[in-house]
Amino acid sequence: MSVVVLVEVEEGRASLVSRETLTFARSLGAGDLHAVVVGEAGEAVVADCREMGVVVVHEAVDPALERYAAAAWAAVVEAAGRAARANVVLAPGTGRGMEVLAHVAARRNLRMAANVVAVESLDPLVVQRQVVGGAALERATVDSRVRLMTMAGHAVDPKPADAAGEATVSRLAVAVDPRDLRAQVARVEKREQADTSGLTGARVVVGAGRGAGGPDGFSAVDALATRLGGAVGVSRVVTSLGWRPHHEQVGQTGSRIAPDLYLACGISGSIQHWAGCASSRTIIAVNTDPDAPMVTKADYAVIGDMHEVLPAVLEELG
Structure with a gap:
């Protein structure tokens, strides 16, 4: 055998x-x-x-x-x-x-x-x-x-x-x-941005959703992902609004991830998004809504504004 x-x-x-x-x-x-x-x-x-x-x-x-x-x-x-x-x-x-x-x-x-x-x-x-x-x-x-x-x-x-x-x-x-x-790859075009391999293979993913507030609301998300040696992931609404590129999207119509840690910030946690992150070993949700699906399903939750929580985490990490 x-x-x-x-x-x-x-x-x-x-x-x-x-x-x-x-x-x-x-x-x-x-x-x-x-x-x-x-x-x-x-x-x-x-x-x-x-x-x-x-x-x-x-x-x-x-x-x-x-x-x-x-x-x-x-x-x-x-x-x-x-x-x-x-x-x-x-x-x-x-x-x-x-x-x-x-x-x-x-x-x-x-x-x-x-x-x-x-x-x-x-x-x-x-x-x-x-x-x-x-x-x-x-x-x-x-x-x-x-x-x-x-x-x-x-x-x-x-x-x-x-x-x-x-x-x-x-x-x-x-x-x-x-x-x-008869069906084969015709050509490969490289993105200027990183492709999804960094997201799907990452051991730590820092995610953000509508709670980021806009394209300028990701500075702390980017900084924390870099500090932890991880990748940034976003919800579908973020890419639909054009705040971030589609290759960062986590969910049923994006990438499916299974990191050791998924830090989901300002993400409500729709079933489509959950389908992309449910295999994560540990999920920590940061959200102002204690009843958000992501909060109720997460292993741990911080009830608060991501724009206050993430800078505090970065300051603690030094």
Whole structure:
């Protein structure tokens, strides 16, 4: 029995959520751990995989794969699964991970469990997974001969294996079918502002909503996020009013975050926003309304004006 994990690469390294997924895969006790990388697995990615206990890194190198195409990536994952004789295939619960594994499931007529946070049994497959935008957990039994799962972001902390793996690099022979390239990334345009990777990967997020009062009401929010080494997140109304860019939006139509700490300031806490932040380990709400949904759902709350509370916190931190 073996496990194959799709490893996504960011800035030449295995992404944080990929390392989390490798850690999660080890906890299944399902045998040898394999990784699959679309493109050439560089030395840093191989080193990351070795540290996480991977025995083989399967790479697929083809000019046709240089631009992301979900169906083509699915073919690569299938090839890695065959090479490893995998019983379990995992992917990070990112946009790409979810899309690629959904393609694998459709091509192989298999069932897939999405946003898994825990596995109770592999035979039969019984999982706990996030539903309703992360606002609730569902216990589900999945009948499938190959277990396909995406892991919810930050369900576990990334931890090196007790013993490093060999991480032998194996080149997959994948003939890219032109039909799998019918939908692919045409071009990538970089934002002048930071993209959402800083927000979704942050361990601390300082959020602000209508209570900020306007575009000029974010100075303390920005300062506190910088002081804590975190990122800024905002509610939908803030982006709708044009106060902050959309890539900072947290919620059902924005980014879903799972930091160690989410400090929600002046945010009422609609169900759409809660869907994006419910996976946070600790939520502290700062709000003048003691009955605001964010206050009632938070782990801790400070009843007060964010424009008074945040400067006081910054002064205390020094």
